[in-house]
Amino acid sequence: MSSDSRQPRLPAPELLISGHSACQGCGASVAMRLALKALGEQTIVVLPACCWSIIAGAFPYTSLRVPVIHSAFEAAGAVASGVRAALDITGQKNVQVLGWSGDGGTFDIGLQSLSGAVERNENVLFVCYDNEGYMNTGIQRSSATPQYAWTTTTPEKYPKETPKKNMADIMAAHKIPYAATTSVAFPDDLIFKFKKAARIQGSRFIHILSPCPPGWRIPSDQSIKVTRMATQCNVFPIYEIEAGDNYYINIEPEGVPVRDYLKAQGRFSHLSAEAIEQIQRRVDFEWERLLHKAMMKRFGE
Numbered sequence: 001m002s003s004d005s006r007q008p009r010l011p012a013p014e015l016l017i018s019g020h021s022a023c024q025g026c027g028a029s030v031a032m033r034l035a036l037k038a039l040g041e042q043t044i045v046v047l048p049a050c051c052w053s054i055i056a057g058a059f060p061y062t063s064l065r066v067p068v069i070h071s072a073f074e075a076a077g078a079v080a081s082g083v084r085a086a087l088d089i090t091g092q093k094n095v096q097v098l099g100w101s102g103d104g105g106t107f108d109i110g111l112q113s114l115s116g117a118v119e120r121n122e123n124v125l126f127v128c129y130d131n132e133g134y135m136n137t138g139i140q141r142s143s144a145t146p147q148y149a150w151t152t153t154t155p156e157k158y159p160k161e162t163p164k165k166n167m168a169d170i171m172a173a174h175k176i177p178y179a180a181t182t183s184v185a186f187p188d189d190l191i192f193k194f195k196k197a198a199r200i201q202g203s204r205f206i207h208i209l210s211p212c213p214p215g216w217r218i219p220s221d222q223s224i225k226v227t228r229m230a231t232q233c234n235v236f237p238i239y240e241i242e243a244g245d246n247y248y249i250n251i252e253p254e255g256v257p258v259r260d261y262l263k264a265q266g267r268f269s270h271l272s273a274e275a276i277e278q279i280q281r282r283v284d285f286e287w288e289r290l291l292h293k294a295m296m297k298r299f300g301e
């Protein structure tokens, strides 16, 4: 049975309240909902500037039933470290600190504070919900934006020439106890990984592929389907890295051509057949590289 055909078993509690301000089809809201279901209410969320600064609501309103601290865009790693220290010194070791950043706040501007925190092996669960652009400020490119994808700062005439940065490998290079990729299209996998990460001491990193319908130029009711295709065609493989070295692939690809994934999204509608072929070759190359590092292991085993 393929993993995406399983019915998700969504546990209580419901810590994201309905009526929040995310767009229709927003993956970031699904990601938070599922993550908090796994972690529970003994969680403090650290939010740098990102879409989630808005989704969480303006004080005194909130969409989350857990405490939230808003930080400067670049500072989630440092602020989460401080929250952890304050909890530890007051004996609240059972409270989970969740550093929750977009790809801009993780791959780009927040990278130095994140790198510092995980190099110190701070006891924090860091998450990147990755919508592949600076979406909150109107769809600018980040270093998580795929090669040739349209954004307002990489319009068709001035494409992004460089491929997406590999953030999980960067985190693994810090030799942290646990790093993983997951996706809102695979809720079982996502919940499993958050529960697993919650049991681990030290720095943990989870990279979630998280669709943005306006940024990806897809209909909002297609966001989960398109996101699932990213894994089915190996554009976004789902795997774990334990202790910085041990790679495990958790979801088997389904041989979907990259072309089908690209064609489903308006942000790639300008690509030539040649460009699509080039992207397919890179995806194949990266997949082979990952296979060399990994042993196949289904989640939960």
Ligand SMILES: Cc1ncc(C[n+]2csc(CCOP(=O)(O)OP(=O)(O)O)c2C)c(N)n1
Binding pocket: 049, 050, 051, 052, 073, 074, 101, 102, 103, 104, 105, 106, 131, 133, 134, 135, 136, 137, 142
């Ligand atoms: C130092 C600094 N520069 C720029 C901004 C403006 N800003 C706020 S959110 C944001 C984009 C965040 O992008 P990302 O982290 O990918 O999260 P997303 O908006 O996609 O959820 C930017 C550029 C800021 N708040 N602080």
